[in-house]
Each structure stands twice: as structure tokens, then as C-alpha cells.
Amino acid sequence: MPEIIVISGKGGTGKTSLTAAFAHMAGDAVICDLDVDAPDLHLILQPEIKVREDFYSGHEAVIDARACTACGLCAEMCRFGAVSNPPAGYRIDPLKCEGCKVCVQFCPAGAIQFPDRHCGEWFISETRFGPMVHAQLFPGAENSGRLVALLRQKARELAQESGRSLILSDGAPGIGCPVISSLSGTDFAVLVTEPTPSGRHDLERVADLCRHFKIPTGVIVNKADLNPENTQDIQRWCDAARTEFLAALPYDPAVTEAMVQRLTVTEFSADGLSMDIRRSWRRIVELGNHKATSSKATDMPKSSA
């Protein structure tokens, strides 16, 4: 069963609009939004939530003011600058607390509590294109790779239970913790970029990351007609980097119009851009299937079958 993810490095290149269209094309995928920090896919897919669960990850340190002797050892040992000493007494800033437990361990008065940290919620939902696994971190919460790993595990379970042949995920921007977590065990990564210096720069970094984890990739240049020269450069770069150039999609106001109406662009209009998207999707499935059946054993281990 292939697992396909759409990522980009740079934000705002069109990952989510494309993932939504792919979900429409796929028809029988388990859909997964792995941008747990600023998820948007639900705005188009309008999921009906069936299961809602709290997400706890790690702990946070809290000083009990009555027990604190104001010795200052916690402030001295904290590497994250999370302990402040306002006139009212020592206090830990939850936004800076890393949850490392060092202050809890060494406080001579035993005055620091270490409760579980409630970081967000995750959901299993039903959409018009199939089941969907998604989440929402609380604002300012730790951007947990653990939540991404949890969603992927739930998606696999759901795929097996419901006999679905594919997992399609929308990834987060960047190349840090949530993106790394979303790549382990993935069969194919669609890299969405735009013909701008930022798009190109970030494409190269996210492609490097995929190479690092031995994930095969293909590239889609979105809004390609904004700068045809840069688009050609990216195509040449793909040849040299041995990644497949999947498509050059034109800038099309239909993408935003569809979004406003909560539709995928392929539902909004069947021609033009949608034809190109359909063609790319067919190729992506071929490449994902090829990878999933050929070399599973040599790749990164999956956390669950």
C-alpha cells in the first residue's frame, strides 16, 4: 500500500490545494493532514468528525509557590531561559519550558510539579472522498513530531481496516521536526514548488532531506507561467538531480475561486488545470506503487505494519 506525501519546503506553493485535488482523483485513499500546526485541508474537505481524542505529549514544569524557597537553582540550571524571577517569586514560562525535567529533579525543596502537557487534539473523520485523519495543535504548543507519527499510525490502521489502497498526506512547510517525522516509511514525496528564487532554494533543501531518508521524489512547478525561464531551470535541475519532473501547472485564479467555495479545483472545473492535475496524479500513483512493491525491505523501517 503506497504512502504518498505532498511537501514543498516553502509555504504557500499550493500543497494543500493540490492534495485536496489528488484526494478527489484518488477516490479511495485514506487522507491525512500532517500540517498539525496550521492545517488547512479540512477547509476544503469539510470532514465530519467521528472520533475526537486529546493529544498529550511530554510534560511541563510548574513551580509550587508555597513550597519554593527561592534558592534560584532552577533558574541557574535551566538551559532554555524558562525560569524568571519577577517580584512575585520564581515562575516557569510554559512557552519556553522544554519539558526536560532538570529543574524538577534538582529542586532541593521538591517544589516543582511536572504534569502532562495537553498539546492538542486529533480526529478521525469522514469526507466526501473517504476517511481522513487530522489534528490541531493548540496555539503555541510544541510542534510535535510525535503527533505526526501518531496520525500516520492511525492512517495505516484505518487503511487496513477499511481496505483502502493508498495513504495520501498533506505535509508541513519547512524541513524540521514535523516534516522529518512525516517522511519515515513514505514511499513517494511530491515536491510542490514555484518558479521563484525562494521556491527553487527551498525545493533543493527539501529534496536533499528526501535523499537523506532515501525517499523517491517528483516535482510539480505551480504557477509555472509566472517565470517560464525559472521553470525551465527547475526542469533541468530535476534531470540532473534524478527526480522526475511531473508537471508545470499554470497560475489559475480557479484555485482561489474553488477554495472560497470549499471545493477542490478538480471539482470546480473539469478542464485546463484539472486535466494536468489528473495526468500528474496518475503518474504519481504509478511511481508510488512501484516504490511500495519494489524495495520496501531496504528502506526505513515502518513503525507499524
Next chain:
Amino acid sequence: MIVAVASGKGGTGKTTVAASLAWVWDRPVAAVDLDVEEPNLHLFLKPDIIGRETAVMEVPVADESKCTYCRACADLCQFKAISVLGSVLLTFPEMCHGCGGCLAVCPEKALSPGSRELGEVAWGTAAGRIGFFMGRLRVGEAMSPPLMRAVIAKIAQSPHATAGDVIIDAPPGTSCPAINAVLPSDLILLVTEPTPFGFHDFQLAHAAFAPLGKPMAAVINRAGLGDHSVQDFCRSQQLPILTEIPFDRRLAEAYSKGQVLADALPNMRTVFEELMGSLRGWAETSWQRKVAAHA
């Protein structure tokens, strides 16, 4: 004044706004790229880089000959970065958050400080007048906040910290990297676009940053696209919209060529000069309100 240019959604124009603001700024200023996962500001400001440093984080190095396998380190570590299996001590430096707990707790002094490379801090000058700082995360490194702290520490050592203003280009999102980038600021400028995605993530960003108690203001990019939800929300939250940049294909094309909008298009220079003025005005008003509230 330290201004952080942030957004919930990526690709709304943070870097465009940060670059153009720095370009028109009429006082000494440093432009700082804290989107260390995907730094882009240098692609537009094209600075002369005069210094580079590798940033590292402390991780434990084990001397197993001293280890008695008491497990104190493994029991304390919250990140599964060190474990004891029977009489084998294993460290996983990639998992380490650098808290120093294992070194402090080991009764045998079997652990000593080593280092893991986070990435690079680089600095220089753009257009002969704009101080420039950036971080670039090593590909494969998961944690960006420690590298961001290294960039901030570098600025603190430079004359820019005391002599001028600072404009921070923040990473997208609303979680720990984004919070870390706006923490040093006096004022947060949220860049959004009036689409359903832009609006949704704008609300998330507003909710994430509001507890910090810093004045916030909005810039609406690609105005005319989508709908009016963002404008309505700003009005209801008393969040001033300092400028609206119209949706215009010429702007997108200038951006695609790596141009600073305020440099490439005369009318954009005016837009950003006015934005600079209204930013300072808003900072001043917010400051006076704060003083009045404390009086």
C-alpha cells in the same frame, strides 16, 4: 524597535514585506532571517556575507569505562536520547534537546559535553546599509529553536543590537519555531492573504501570539483575491490593518526575479515607506496605552 514579520500560513509574503521594509527603513536597521529551516531573505536582499559560524548544541558523550549502569541518566532523559540496556550505555545525539540533565545527574561523571551541529549562522551587510543575519538549519536536523537562539545571540553581540532597529523574518506556523522567532520582538506584524486558508491560519497565529502581550498589526497581501473575512476579523479584534498590497501579477513576476518590491516598483516604495510610518505610529500608541494602563 524590534519588528517580527510573521504569519500562520506560509507563502503569504513575510519575506517580501521584511525585505522591502528593511530596504526603505530610514534609520540604522538589521534584517534577520529566523526562518532557519527555509531561509529566503538573502535571496532578495543579496547581502555581502562577511562572517559565518557553525552553530552547535551540547550533547552527552559517554565514557563507558566509568559507567555503573545505574540508569539515572536514562530515567531523567525525557527525549529518549540516552538509554541503558543491561550493561550497555547508548546515546542518541539526534534526539537530544541539550538540557544538560544527564551530565548533572550522573554520579560517576561518566558523561561529558560533546556537540551536535545545528547549522550555520551567517552575517553581513545588504545594499551597503542594512545589517544582515541569518541561520541555515543543517538538512536532517529536526530542531530549529536552538539555532534561532544562536542567531539572536549573534545579533546581541553586534552593534546593531544597540544602535538600530531590527526586522525579523519569522518562520510560518504558530508553534514553537514561530513563537521563538517573535519572542524577542516589540511588535508583531502579521502578513496574510484574504483567502480561506490565509484567514484560517491568521486566526491561529493571532491566538498563538496574543498571550505574549505584544502589540500586533496586520498587512494584507494579494488584496482583492478571495473574500473579506480577514478584514472583518481584524475590525472585530481591533487589530489595525496597516496596509493592503493589491493582488497584481507584476508584483508576483518581480518577486519571481528575486527583486525587492520597494526597489523595483516606485509605487511599492511609497507603500512600504507609509508602512514604516504607520508601524512606528502603532508602536508609539501601543506603548503609550501600556504606560497609561500601568499608571
